Amino acid sequence: MTTNAPQIEGWSREQMAELVAADIPDGSYVNLGIGIPELVTKFVPDGREFIYHTENGLLGMGPAPAPGYEDPELINAGKKAVTANPGASYFHHADSFAMIRGGHIDVCVLGAMQVSSNGDLANWSTGAADAIPAVGGAMDLVAGVKTILVITQHTTKTGLPKLVGQCSYPLTGINVVTRVYSDLAIIDITPDGFQVHKLAPGVSFKQVCDKTDAPLLPSKES
C-alpha cells in the first residue's frame, strides 16, 4: 500500500457510470445515490429501459426539467428538481420505503467512504466527534435493495484506500455490497473477499493491490 505514489490514470467518473449501467438488466427498478451514481442515467445501453425510484416518493423519475420549468414540489432525494416520465407514480414515504425494504427495487448504486472485503459499507459518517450524523435513506437502501453496487474513487483525495479489510468508519450496513466500480477496477465481493472482475485499461493488478487495504484476488479470467 502506497499513499504517495503518482496518480494512476484509470476510468473517468463517466466511464465508471457507463460500466455500472452496462451491468444493469433491462427493465430494472433502480435507485441512484447522490453524486457519481446520478451519471448512470446518461449511459443506459440501447434497447434497455430502467425505471428510476427516488425514495421521497416517485417511481418513474425523469431528467432535470428545462430551466424555468422546475416545480419546487417535484424533486428527488437529493432535493434537486426532476421530472416524471410517462407511467410514473407518486406515493408517500412509508409506501416508498416499503418498495425498498420489501426487496422490490432491483439495483441501488451508492457512493462509499469505505467498503470492506465482506461487503460492509460505510458511507454516512466519519464518526468524527464534531460530525453531525446524517443517515437519510442509506441504511434502508442497503438493507432492502436486492443488489447494491458501489461506485467510488479507489482511494480518498489524500490517497487512503477505500477498500479495506474492516471499515473504520461507522457502518451503513453489513454484508450488503455486491460489486465495487472504482476508477481502477471492477471488484466483486466474494466469499473469499475482494476479487478483481475487470481492470481499467493500463492499470495493473499490482497497482490495484497497492491501493487496496485488504487481500485482493486476481480476475478469474487472468
Add this chain to the structure above:
Amino acid sequence: MTTNAPQIEGWSREQMAELVAADIPDGSYVNLGIGIPELVTKFVPDGREFIYHTENGLLGMGPAPAPGYEDPELINAGKKAVTANPGASYFHHADSFAMIRGGHIDVCVLGAMQVSSNGDLANWSTGAADAIPAVGGAMDLVAGVKTILVITQHTTKTGLPKLVGQCSYPLTGINVVTRVYSDLAIIDITPDGFQVHKLAPGVSFKQVCDKTDAPLLPSKES
C-alpha cells in the same frame, strides 16, 4: 334468573337502534356491525352528521342503492350493495384497518352472543365442535375502536342470559365493551360491573336482574 318466564315487552329493535344513535356525538366516525346495528343509520338525530366506515375500504358509506343501480364492486362489510356519500374515499384493507387499529374510528356498534360484567365480548363463535370458525374484522374492531357499543336482545331465543359474569363462548376481546343496549335496558360496564343506565318503559330493575347472569347495579338516578 328465570328462563321460562313470559316474554317482557321492552324496546323494539328500532327503538334500541334509536337509543344508540342518540348517544353518538355529532361528527363521529362510526362502524356498524351486521344486523340490528345497521338500523342506527335510520335514527341519526336532527343536526348531527355521522360518517360511516366499512372495513372493506370505504369511508362515507351511504344507504343501499335504488334497485337496479347496484354495483357488485361497491359493497359493505356484509357484502351488500351500498352507495358512497359526497366526500367519501376508497382505500385498501391495510389502510382501512389502520383506521380501526389506530384508534381513529370513534364508535363501533356490534351485536353480541355474550357480554361479561368486565366488558369481555363474545360474538364470533359458539365454540361448538362442528362450528366453522369465522371471525372477520370483529377482533380488530373491538381492539381498536375508541368506544364499543353492543346492541342485542337481553337473552337468547331460548331465554338464556347474554349478560354474564364470565363468557362461556370464545372471546372476541377482553374489557372492550362500554355500554350494552338491550331490549330491556341500557347497561353500562363499570369498574363495579354491570350498572343499569336506563330501563325500558314498563320494565322493572328486578325483571332485568332476573334475566342477567351476573350482579347488576341499579341506575344512579334511581
Add this chain to the structure above:
Amino acid sequence: MIDKRIATPAAAVADICDGASVMIGGFGEAGSPIELIHALIDLGARDLTVINNNTGNGEAGLAALIGNGQVRKMICSYPRSSHSKVFPELYRAGKIELEIVPQGTLAERIRAGGAGIPAFYTASTVGTPLAEGKEIRNINGRDYVMEYALKADYALIKCENADRLGNLVYNKTARNFNPVMCMAATVTIVQARKVVEVNGIDPEHVITPGIFVDRLVEVTAPLIESQLIAQGVRYP
C-alpha cells in the same frame, strides 16, 4: 421496452406448480379475479395454500377452485357466508385445512410481507383463542400479540385499468386486499378490465405502482360472481 402484458389468463398462470402459495384478491365478489382463478382450475395445480378473506361463493371462482380439490389449506378471516357451501362441506369432512386470521391482522400481515417487515405487534386477538400459542408482549402498559408477515409465491389480482408498466387503479371497494397482495407475492398476476396507454393513468391517481406487478392480462368483460350464483353456474 417494458411490457408486462400476456395474451391470456391461461398463459399468465401457466407456471403455478403443485404446492404453491397463492394470494387471491377480492372481498366477496368485489375485486375477485374470476378469470385468473378459472385459468388456475384449468391448469389443475394442486395442494395449494390459498390466502383470501373468504372461501368463495356458489360454485364458480374461488369456490370452484376449492371444490375442485386443488386447495390444501385456506388462510382467511371469514370462511362462511350466505352463499358458501363448498368450503364448509370439505372442512367438515376434514379434507381442507383452515388458518383463521382476523381481517385486520390478515391485511397487515400481507402488507408487512410486501413491505419487508418480518413481524409486528397488534392488540387484536389478545385474550382470545386466536392468540393461543403466540408471543404476548407488554408495550407501554398494554398487551400485544406478535404476528408474522405473510408472503406468497403468486398473487391473482383484479383491477379496473392498467398500463403496460403494471400501474393499476381499481373500482371502488374492489380495491380491498388487492394492493397489498400485489406487494407480497413473488409473482403478481393481474387481470385488468382495460389496458390503457402508459400516460392514461395520472401519476397522482396510481394505486398500485407497476413495480409490484409482473404479469398483466386484459379481461374486458369479467364474470360477475353474483350473476353466476343466480344462474347456478358451476365451473368448469
Add this chain to the structure above:
Amino acid sequence: MIDKRIATPAAAVADICDGASVMIGGFGEAGSPIELIHALIDLGARDLTVINNNTGNGEAGLAALIGNGQVRKMICSYPRSSHSKVFPELYRAGKIELEIVPQGTLAERIRAGGAGIPAFYTASTVGTPLAEGKEIRNINGRDYVMEYALKADYALIKCENADRLGNLVYNKTARNFNPVMCMAATVTIVQARKVVEVNGIDPEHVITPGIFVDRLVEVTAPLIESQLIAQGVRYP
C-alpha cells in the same frame, strides 16, 4: 355539519403548548407547511420535540422555528443539507438534542403510530451504531431490529386540495411524510392551497381520508422555501 375549516393559521395552531411533540410534513421544501410553522413561531410555544426528515433550510420555515430556540429535540434522518446552517450551529453548541432515525424507519415508525402497531422489526441498521441498545431478533435466519411506533401531539401538514371533511390530495413529491403524519398525530392541522367543494375530490383519488384530519386552513399562495432562501428572508 362537519366543517374542519379554521380561518387562520394562527387560530389553527393556537393550543400548541410548551413541551408538545409536533410532526412537520415535508421533505426539503416539498410539502413543507411554512405558514403553519410561522404561526407556531408567532405563538412562541417552546421546548418542542419536532419530527421532520430534515432540519430546515435558510432562515424561514422549520429552520426559523429551530433558530428561534423553540425546539428542544429534533427527530430526523438527515439534519444536514446545502442550505442548513441554523441546526448545525445549535447542535454543535449543545443547545438542541438530536435523534437520528433512518428515513425508512422514520416513515414506518410514524405509519405504525398511526396504524396502531406499537412496534415492528426491520433489517435497517442491523450491525450499525444506530442499532446499539436496541433489541435484535432473528426471524427466519436473518437479524432484525425492533423499532417502536412514533406518535405526536400535533402534525402540521401541507396539501394541495382539501374539502371541509378533511379529505386531502397532494402535489407530486410534496406527498412524502404528510399522509403518514396525518395518521400519527392526536391533532392534525392542515394547510391547503385550495379548499374545494365536498364532491370536488373523486373518492378514488383521495390520498388522506378526512378521518385523519382535525383542522384545515386555506393558504392560497404559500411561501416557497427556495425563493425565501434566494431572497435571504429571515422569519420573523
